[in-house]
Amino acid sequence: MAKDSFIKLENVYKVFGPQAHGRPLDLARAGLSKDDVMSQSGHVVGLNNVNFGVERGEIFVVMGLSGSGKSTALRSVNKLLKITHGNVWIDGVDVQTLKGRDLQAFRREKMGMVFQHFALFPHRSVRDNVSYGLKVQKAPKSSRNKATEEALSLVGLEAYIDSMPSELSGGMQQRVGLARALASNPDILLMDEAFSALDPLIRRQMQDEMIDIHETLKKTILFITHDLNEALRIGHRVCIMKDGAVVQIGTPEEILTQPATGYVAEFVQDVDQGRVIEVGDVMSEPSPLSEKMTLTQAVNKLGRRTGEFIVSEDGIPTGLLMAADAMRTAKVGTTSLAPAVRRDFEHTTSDTRLNDVYALAGRGLPIAVLDDSGKLIGTLYPRMIMEKMGEVEQLIDDFEREEFL
Secondary structure, eight states, rough: EEEEEEEOEEEEEEEETTTTTHHHHHHHHTOOOOOHHHHSSSSEEEEEEEEEOTTTTTTTEEEOTTTHHHHHHHHHHEEEEEEEEEEEEEEEGGGGGHHHHHHHHHHHHEEEEEOOOOOOTTSHHHHHHTHHHHHHHHHOEEEEHHHHHHHHHHHGGGGGTTOOGGGGGGHHHHHHHHHHHHHTSSSEEEEEEETTOHHHHHHHHHHHHHHHHHHHHHOEEEEEEEEEEEEHHHHHHEEEETTTTTEEEEEEHHHHSSSSHHHHHHHHTTTTTGGGGGGGTTBOOOOOTTTSSSSHHHHHHHHOEEEEEOOOTTSEEEEEEEEEEEEEEEHHHOOOOOGGEESOOOEEESSGGGGGGHHHHHOSSSEEEOOOOOOOEEEEEEHHHHHHHHHHHHHHHHHHHHHHH
């Protein structure tokens, strides 16, 4: 965890019960599990030595089942819950030490929160709901209106500014909640199961909108969910929690391909890996051919590979030579490379998800991986996709075998 993390939880414990600071905390700090602390003291451990850092501008997702501590962790960040032990830093300030007006001011200036159940005022218009926080801050009406209109524009609801919440669908109401959080231009968005009450299609649309908004505003987002697919789809990094403790923190690909425990492996076995793994994680280093080569020279450089791309002097792929095509061309007695070269090859980028190249890979031919300037930076062979999927399945099998033994 970086020392200068924008949000940082250090050795955080939260124990629920009348004697939280006594023996129950001592038991938790001694390394006892949530169940053991409960059986020996009658107290519930909500957070058990939690440590993580969220970088400025990052979407950091905390994921876990009910009772894992994920929402408790989020509520420690804005001090809706007072922790039992540890420190919660936001931009160098220990938020848990703030009180009264200082805490209120810090929340208003630094954070916006989006709840699971919209939390809109039913008797106020969309305009008044979105501008409510600014009104509490006594911002001038002109600036309130400007900020409200800009926030609604970001979520695509500017046309509904004078509507009432009852006139909107659930997805639209959640957009209003997001606009309200954005209107005050906070540094941090805290999103607690923000999309879990929505239908699957609307939920995915909201995820897309949030990603688009993040690309525009670069807000720091701490997002809580119980859905691993959602976590892997939107998170730059994902923190998986169980029984109040952190189990693993990593990028979506690290979580999927390098599960730290059998508990994590159980989660990832039902995830569509192709939605997470990128082409850049699978492609091989290219060894391109030149148009100036003879057929014999190209075949020799091709070696045991099934195919490779031919590039121009500036690295732009111009064709694809398959080993089988080269052999057929050689049999007719020509030494020219040109007759053996395919010009109708497929191409993609290194940050493309594997799911998005499955159809291209269906031709059975290598796919050129290009950078922003169109130069060849990798070769994706169809077999590599299946081999990568096989690695993930093998990891899961290994965990299950270890637990059985």
